[in-house]
Structures are given as C-alpha cells and as structure tokens.
Amino acid sequence: MPEYEAVLVDRIPHPDVGPNNAPTLTEIDRLNILDRVTWSKELNNDGFASVSTRPERLEDALRDRLIKPDERPMELWIFRDGIHVYSGPLIGIQIQGQNRTITFHSRGLAYYTRYMFLTADFARTAVDNFTVVRELIATWQDQSYGHFGIFDEVGSPLSGNTIDVDYKRVELVNIAQTIGDLSLPSVDGFDFEFNPSDRRLYLYSPQRGTDKTNTIVIDNRNLIQHSMFMDLTAGDFATTVIGAATAFDLVDGPFWSQKTNATRRSQFGYAGLGANWSGITSQATLDDFVQAAVDTHSNFPLSFGGSGGEKEGGTTKIQVTEGFGPLDVDPGDTISIDADLGFGEFALERDVQAVITSQDAGGDETMSVNLI
C-alpha cells in the first residue's frame, strides 16, 4: 500500500519586474489523517487533485490560514511514497458539516496560465511555436507579482515548426486558451505538460507518449470498472468521410475532401459522415485529416469505458497492484486492452489522455485511465 502525504504550501508572490522573480514557496505543514486522496496527471489539460481530512485534525498553522486564502494563497503538494506526484494551486476548500470532512480542491500548475492575459499586442514572424508559448507565459510572469513559479524546460528545446502570430490585446487573449489553440493538430501543434516536481513546462512535438502496448495490458485480472459500447450510430460510424475546412487566413479555400474505406464500404454499405475543420492551411492537410478520420470511424466501432461514441474515449478503472501503479503509465502512452468482458476475447490499443489515481481511507488505491 503506497503511503500518501499531502502538504499545504505557502506562496508569496514576488514584487519585482523582470524574469526569474519566482514566488517564495514554503511547505507549511502536513494534512493529518487523509480520508481520501485523488490526483491526476493529464496531457494538454490542468489536471486536478483533491484531499479530504477531518477539520478537527488540522494543524493550527494550517487552520489559521484557511479563513483568508485570497490574502495568503497556498498550493497543494502530494507525495506518493516520497515521490512528488502533484503540485497545484489551492482553488477551493469545502467543509461538509454532516460528514465532518474538509476537502481541499486544487488544479494542476497549468491552471496558473488561466490567470494570464496579454496586456500588450504580441506579434512574431517565423518563430518556433515552442518559443511562442514560452514568450506568451513570460509576458505575464515578468510583471510585478505576476510570476507563479512555472518555468521553461531546461535548454528550451524547439519543435522546428515556425509560425506567424499576431495577437491584439483588444482580443482579450487568455494565455491558457491560446496555448490550447496552438497545440491543436490542425496547426501542427504539440502536447504539453507541467512537471509537478521541477515546475517546468514540457512541450512535445508532435505528440508525447511511449508505445507500451507490449508491457501494459489491461485484462480481466485488473479491470474493476468498465463499460463497453458497440457504436454504429450515424455520425460515429461511417465508411466514407466528407470534410470541409476554412483557411487560417480566410483567403485560401474553403477546402473540400472525401476519403473512403473501400473494403468496409463493400461490407457495410456506403455510409457517410461530415466533419468540419478550421485553421487548415492547405488541401493536402485537409486530405490527411479526412483520411485519418475515415481510418478511425470505419474501424472496430467499440467504445471502451465511455458511454458511447468511440472517439470520445472514457474512463476505465483499474486496480493498482504490487507491480503496476500510476507511475508506470503516463498520458500519451499507448497501452493494450485484452479482455473477455462478455462477448468474446478482444484486443485493442488505445492512447492514454489522463491517469487519475485515488486512495480511500481503507488504503485501497485505484487508478482510472481516460482513453482516447
């Protein structure tokens, strides 16, 4: 059984203007008697954590802080067997009188970028998209009290994908939203993730992930909650995909494309699905997207873990065992599912979008993986 430790951390913002004025982060004290710990690691998303305990077991040093979290902000850090697995700002405190519990809600480090906006126009020409992301964050963090203690990856590696951007401050440009837009596959984007321990932003082009299909196999022995759905609904299953796209600059295009899975068409019949893209730069790019869509939508219409709609993925809950836990799988990894859940043995491979881990008061640790 892993030992969890949750610590609340004092964050004192730095008044100086300029780079490298990170806030002072100091551990205050532990949270006693954890009723429940839940934390996640997610790709291209904030991630979250929540920790529940008993109000009467709060250390005085923490209790004194809780009444004014706006004046004395805190972060929640979680350690699993001494390994720092989660950091993020404390964004909510919930007290439930009936059950006598107090729950601390936190979002991952990426959440800080939601507080950040452009206060001046920002234009770059033929600049690497990783550099653009770092400069967007820096414009806010270099301001007085604006640094939230998130850093660039050591050496600031580049993707090789240069882009032009021209953001006007009157567009109310939110940094989190903008990073999300820049990461999209339609603009040759990237995957991103903040490391909870070194607080650095790691960017992966085009995608993060390791093929673990031979080493991680979810099967009948560790699956504890799942649902499967055979999805042949119009809009989810098709043997041909028709795509339309508007161009980034609104000058070229619009583009149109159709791709067909000829084999499946001869088996199932001619069944179409329409899809829109925006920000596409050429006919060839749209053709690639439409081909990828027909490859996905015409094959094995099985939704695993979700409530329907294969492309949405869903949650699959797994028992953490001695040899397999949340540190063994990362968002972006490809894993295998090989199980007989009622209609025969099947095997498939899926990408992991998020890993959500929970330990309850009984010491039992379970892990949910969101599959794409």
Added chain:
Amino acid sequence: MSTDLGLANYEFYFGVAGGGDLDFGLNTNIDVMKIDGLSDQNALVSDKQHHNRFGDIPGTHLARSRLITFDLDVRKGALSDSAWRNLIDDVEGHFTIDKDTENELHWQVPGNSERFLRARCVKRKRLLLPESELGITRIAVQLRASDPRFYVAAPNSDNNNTGSFVVTNNGKQNAFPRILFERAGGGTSVKITNTTTGVIFEVGGLGGTGDLTGDMDKLVRGETGLVVFRTGFNDYPFWTQPRTPFYLQPGSNSITLNAGDDVDFTWWDTFV
C-alpha cells in the same frame, strides 16, 4: 487509587492516570464479569470483484479499530447506600460519550507487564431489575479504540547514543519512537539509519540551534501538533523525503547516527 503505584493483577483503570481515573477489577467494588473484544482483530476488507472469475482481486487489508465490551457488576458490599449509589454514578460518569478525547484503558494480568490502549466509550447500558436493588448493579460499557494496538505502559528509553548502536523492541509489532537529537555542536542536519530495516530519518537545512524532536508515535497516530520540531519551530518542511515514519521492528535494531551529536529514543513496546 493504586494507579500511581502500578496496577495489581486483574486490575484495570480507565481515564486520566493519577486523578480522574476509574479503577475497577480485583480489589475494587466493581467486578469485571466479562470482557469481549479486547484481543480480537478485524480487517477492513477492500478486495474487489474479479470479473468473470471466482473470488476477488486482493486489495489492501487494514486493521479495524477495536471494539471492547465490559460487563461490570458494581457491588454494594460493605458500602453504605449512599456510597454505593455514588460509586454507580462514578462508573457512569467515567463511561460517557466523549466527543473527541480518547482515554487510556490500562490493565494488568499475571506474567505480563501493565499494558494500555486508548479508547472512548461508545455505548453504556444498565438494566434495572429488582435484584439490582439488592446490592449488585450490572453496567455494560462498550469502548472503541481507534488505534487497535496495545502498548506497554512504561516506556523504554535509550539515551545519549552515538555512532552505531542497537535498540531492542520487546513488542510484537513495529514501535514508533520519539527521537530526540541533541545538537549542542550545531550543524545543519541530523540523520539516523535503521540498518536492520533500511528506514532513514533525516532533517536537513536546519537553521539555528536547539535539540530536535521527531515524534513518530504522534505522527502515525494522526495526532495534531508538531511532529518534527525544535522548541518554537516547526521543522516538518525540512524533513527529507521520503518521509517514511521511522520505526523499530520487533527484536533488535541496529541504528547508525549519521549526523548530529547524539540521539535519545523513547518508545513503547507494541502489541496488537
């Protein structure tokens, strides 16, 4: 009160030792007629259903809190009526629902040293019958001990250790000691290693002077208050990860002092 001198065989007490405690058992007018659950063990089962197979996926099993029932006969004996009624009130006064404080339940049986656990009264029952007016009143009480472990009442200590030394836990369970580092020579870190179990306790980056305490007993019982500290300073943030609670396994433990002047241990031999 006999508690300050230690209990005689088959004597019990519940409450705050040396004052405000209730003695019962042998040599008192409160006979213990039945004890149920004092040595029971129950697990919190967290096995999960095993799909399409027989049985479950094994989960973690933790020890549940201990539930102990005492049937007590409060005898009039040679007492006056008023003294007897007063004794009944006294028994009921000690076994009342307590919102948040656990009291120590001590007992002594032949051949063992005095032991205790910490418990709260969760139920009390008195049945009034004609015979209960004839000199014996039966009061049944139920106690719940959130920490099911027994401890030997008299703590062990092993002080002023330097270099490598051996500490012996005569219990049957891991004992979590209070560790006191004496830091007369200053220095910014303290560290001990239990080379028998591999567990390390290290605090680094200390500013200032003063002896440092690591209270593993309080930590593992989930008590509030400082657990790694110097007087007036909370040094918990300086405790080096992984913050595995330092323990003494049953039997001998070889300990090495890696940093600091000398170290004292205080622990309670532990049973379950």
